[in-house]
Amino acid sequence: MPPHRRVDATGIEPLEELRESVLICGRASEGLDLLPDRSVRTVVTSPPYWSLRDYEADGQIGRDDALGDYIKSVVVTFDKVRRVLGDDGTVWLNVGDSYTSGNRRYRAPDRKNRARAMRVRPPTPEGLKPKDLIGVPWRLALALQDAGWWLRSEVIWHKPNAHPESVTDRPTKAHETVFLLSKSQDYHYDTDAVRGPNGRRLRTVWDINTEPRRRGDSGVDDHPAVMPMTLARQCITITSEPGDAVLDPYAGSGTTLLAARELGRRWAGIELNPAFVDLIEHRLAR
Ligand SMILES: C[S@@+](CC[C@H](N)C(=O)[O-])C[C@H]1O[C@@H](n2cnc3c(N)ncnc32)[C@H](O)[C@@H]1O
Numbered sequence: 001m002p003p004h005r006r007v008d009a010t011g012i013e014p015l016e017e018l019r020e021s022v023l024i025c026g027r028a029s030e031g032l033d034l035l036p037d038r039s040v041r042t043v044v045t046s047p048p049y050w051s052l053r054d055y056e057a058d059g060q061i062g063r064d065d066a067l068g069d070y071i072k073s074v075v076v077t078f079d080k081v082r083r084v085l086g087d088d089g090t091v092w093l094n095v096g097d098s099y100t101s102g103n104r105r106y107r108a109p110d111r112k113n114r115a116r117a118m119r120v121r122p123p124t125p126e127g128l129k130p131k132d133l134i135g136v137p138w139r140l141a142l143a144l145q146d147a148g149w150w151l152r153s154e155v156i157w158h159k160p161n162a163h164p165e166s167v168t169d170r171p172t173k174a175h176e177t178v179f180l181l182s183k184s185q186d187y188h189y190d191t192d193a194v195r196g197p198n199g200r201r202l203r204t205v206w207d208i209n210t211e212p213r214r215r216g217d218s219g220v221d222d223h224p225a226v227m228p229m230t231l232a233r234q235c236i237t238i239t240s241e242p243g244d245a246v247l248d249p250y251a252g253s254g255t256t257l258l259a260a261r262e263l264g265r266r267w268a269g270i271e272l273n274p275a276f277v278d279l280i281e282h283r284l285a286r
Contacts (some may be wrong), residue, residue: 004021004267007034014107017039018245047093065090067125073148089183100129137177151189152181152276154178157177160207161210246265246268
């Protein structure tokens with residue numbers, strides 16, 4: 001694979017072609033404007049989860065916005081994703097859920113798990129009660145469906161190695177949701193590309209362990225929410241072919257981009273925090 005090009009979202013003219021892989025530093029909504037129409041075959045992405053983490057960058061979604069604004073901003077960004085996606089293109093969208101805060105506004109820092117770094121809890125969304133599970137993934141999925149996306153599957157990413165939780169009035173959470181969305185009714189989906197146990201067609205529950213965070217070997221900070229390579233690989237293999245371009249508009253530490261490269265795909269990644277863009281380049285160089 002040829003080396004990638006790194007650019008700022010606001011620094012260059014839109015690309016006429018996506019011949020080489022591109023790493024864009026900036027807001028997803030701005031970075032997407034640089035990419036050519038129908039230049040991408042599939043998207044594997046995990047936007048910031050609502051009210052869960054602070055990615056320490058101006059313009060981040062999910063931290064200061066109300067739930068409705070968060071959903072609106074993903075939907076508006078996904079309108080731009082639709083333009084850059086081929087007509088038979090798809091999106092794998094991984095989103096996590098959360099609980100309402102009730103009246104507690106402060107969250108104690110969790111030193112063991114920096115992924116819970118957000119100190120301030122947002123107010124409880126209207127219509128919900130203290131301790132309610134918000135249902136963020138489905139609220140977002142239905143909004144995307146209303147905006148014209150085909151909602152094709154809900155995959156349960158089961159984490160056999162999920163952390164224990166100190167809760168005594170509900171089961172411990174051990175899964176996240178991954179939706180498969182398509183731009184059109186017919187789309188590229190290779191059912192033989194990945195098989196489940198005993199060679200059976202893939203089911204909607206995928207057992208994939210979270211991967212341990214690698215700290216301290218990069219010279220730049222590590223990332224609090226890294227997706228397992230296995231998950232990214234599986235999605236890319238099913239809905240794209242070698243030589244296609246794969247997009248992640250919320251690239252984080254670049255898992256989707258690394259998996260795409262490994263599988264012989266070109267890639268486009270957009271990430272807001274320049275420190276994470278450095279981290280992506282470091283992972284790519286390893
Ligand atoms: C859940 S993480 C993605 C993790 C990624 N899948 C991985 O494996 O490393 C979401 C990322 O979106 C970035 N982000 C937040 N707001 C953004 C925006 N408006 N545009 C682009 N990236 C944004 C955050 O900095 C964070 O790195």
